[in-house]
Amino acid sequence: MDGEVRINPYLGGNFAPVRSEDDFDLPVTGEIPAGLRGTLYRTGPNPQFQPKDPNYHWFTGDGMLHAFRVEDGKVSYRNRYVRTPKWELEHEHGRSLFGGFNPMLTDPVAAGKDSGVANTNILWHAGHLLALEEGHMPFEVAPGTMDPKGYAEQYKGRVTAHPKIDPKTGEMVWFGYGVGDMPLSAGMSYGVTDANGVVTRRSDFQAPYSAMIHDFLVTENYVLFPVLPLTGSLERAMKGLPAYAWEPEKAGYVGVMRRDADVSTIRWFNVPACYVFHPMNAHEADGKIIAEVARYDAAPLFPMADGSAGLRTAARLTRWTFDLAVNSDAIKEEAIDDLDCEFPRFDERLAGGAYRHGFYAGDTSNSKSVKLNAIAHLDLATGKRQVHAFTGGDLTSEPVFTPRSADAAEGDGWLTAVVYRAAEDRSDFVVFDALDVAKGPIGMAHMPRRVPFGFHGNWVAD
16 A cells, blocks of 8 residues: 555564663562572664664664573563664764665764674673674673673674584684675684683685575584575675575585684585574584584575565474585485474583484474474484474573583473563563473563563573
8 A cells, every 4th residue: 555654574563672771570480490590691683773774684783681580489680782882872873873784874974883783692601791793793791780891802803693612622613704804705714712711713714605604513523614595795785785685596505624624624515505594513423424403495584686575484403414434515414303493402511512402492383484482392312302382472582401400411401481472562581391391381480571582592500
């Protein structure tokens, strides 16, 4: 209808920003286990002002941190914006200044200024709480208060939002993409931060082409870089077309390299056109690398290269096998689950090694969207799956695993998540017994308002 106002889907419903910064003690029903002590930190996009880009993309909003503090069966909540230089500049001017994925819309007052939003992940390493977003360096915040401490300048450039922490060495292994003097470059970096928080390596190399490389895989001895055809193009962006777009005609690649080797040794394996935002884990066995990933047939949430609408698609858990001993660059693909899924997690004490239990947010409604209504546990040894589906339009965040104790058996612990209660337009913090997901939450803490849909979180124990 002529004159109809189009509402950006990432600015409505539970995607809409919550602009208050609050501190709440939350009423509890059920039982929050006494052994669960620490803080679930989560982050997600929450633009402090109406975005300049009418085609605002969810991935580009200002980061807001949400902290659920758990102690003695009680839960409190605190949220704060990540006060990046971008946030501070826009706060000073009282309006949006940056163009998100469309740099042509950036206000002249912001030209050449830092645009980091720190909105994708938050994790604890070597005594530092780091808010992460793949276009910039990690931004440190203070535990508890979430007060800004500034960029971790020692990284000297872009760092993934999905570093991997080696449970044996304490190292944080990471990468960066879009590295180079020009935006949307095919340059990449591989880096290591030691257990004391010192960056010991940053090595640059070229990917086969510019792509959005959201996550990667790490085993005890190898790193794997998936370069899949969600492509970046400055030339395309300057023509008013999408900066990032799905180009399935381009080949898919996964680069495999020993962690202690030079980047010149990367071996590029071939994979049919597909997309992976998030792997679950990978390990080595009998001269092979075996990885479980949430695989899409096409990249969701992004348009085609000509600007036309992208495809509606959902991910399924898939096993990739890389045979390092044979003279073939093909990757064996095997479907291992038939439930639409995202945000796969596991017991990260086994990161990079053989493991049995995986957890993820699922969609039993076949919506082919990022709206997920279930928590699932998959036993990789038996193939048996447990699911708890929420009803009434309620939707869940990524589940985060916390072990019952440092020496508990794999999977013996809890899952924590944030659930949006659609009928009441508010959220709950929920706790599951990780190996009995089908039973449903064993404890819940009730928010007086909603927590907008976000991306990732991690548990920080006391």
